Amino acid sequence: MTNLWSSMAQRAEPYIPGEQLNKENIIKLNTNENPYPPSPKVIEAISKEVGKDLRLYPSPTMEDLRCSIARYYGLETENVFIGNGSDEVLAFSFMAFFEPGKQILFPNITYSFYPVYAKLFHIPYKEVPLNSDFTVNVENFFHSDGGVIFPNPNAPTSIYLPLEYVEKIVQNNREKVVIIDEAYIDFAPESAVKLVNQYDNLLVIQTMSKSRALAGLRVGFALGNEQLIQALIRMKDSFNSYPIDRLAMAGAKAAIEDQAYFKETTEKILTTRTWVTKQLEALGFKVLPSSTNFVFASHPEMAAEKIYEELREKDILIRYFGKERIDNFVRITIGTRKEMEQFIETVGEIVG
DSSP: OGGGSOHHHHHOOOOOOOOOOOOTTOEEOSSOOOSSOOOHHHHHHHHHHOSGGGGSOOOSSOHHHHHHHHHHHTOOGGGEEEESSHHHHHHHHHHHHOOTTSOEEEESSSOTHHHHHHHHTTOOEEEEOOOTTSOOOGGGGSSOSSEEEEESSOTTTOOOOOHHHHHHHHHTTTTSOEEEEOTTGGGSSOOGGGGTTTOTTEEEEEESSSTTSOTTTOOEEEEEOHHHHHHHHHHHHHHOSOOSOHHHHHHHHHHHHOHHHHHHHHHHHHHHHHHHHHHHHHTTOEEOOOOSSEEEEEOSSSOHHHHHHHHHHTTEEOEEOOOTTTTTOEEEEOOOHHHHHHHHHHHHHHHO
16 A cells, blocks of 8 residues: 555655563663653652643643753753654754755764654765774764764764864854754763854754653753754644643653752763673673763674674663674663673673
């Protein structure tokens, strides 16, 4: 029945998310979720919102949440856009800032949703090769015809590009929009948000899914010049004026305002990441320098796919991509210390 599909549906190549198994006692280290629950204040805020007002549409402007996010980052409400997860914000950004017929740039090893959106919206793209050590060659992203997008830290490599180099890319694309996808920035040194007021062509996209443990609520946001935000609002209101619901707004607002809990759980993940890296290196793994809530690792004597499969048989899920240049790497989300101790013990048995 594909003869009834539109040309857009026919050319779409959907993104494949991490494996989800409906099985008890799984150690799930394959989708970069936070191992800790949301702030208790999030649960309290959502509980208060459950009531008769659910019969009413949520605020289309999301003013309260935008104000809280703006205050946290030292910006104005007009600099904030909210979407149904950062993937939706990315989709709106592709439509709002990238032109069909003008080539955009992103790394050849990166978030695999970028080529999905580019093909869907008829946007030509060039995959810029990373260096042999998986770092970014900054000059290769200068003077793009259509714009630039890349994650920082990069995914799945976990490597962070220092802010001075991000700024050089922005400076050398002043007539085009540069999008920095900061899904994992809270596990890295510093965000490009501090550059937003300096550059009107910079858009920073973040998510509540990782560091704030709200993957189940689907809240993402963009930070940028007011004119960029207005373009995103135009796209949103042309598709869905109410992208997130009352419960998501209440929970996200509580999460961004509970800075103490955020710092506590993030520090736990960073501490465990350091421990896991050392343990994997002791087992002979090569681990790329991580600034995320996961590590990207390769073993010289055992194929990554085999490690993935043997762990899966033992009810431990990690991520294997099987793509050129990274087909001998696995991506391992940082779980709780207890989960990671069991993971290290099991993977040690496998490679040993």
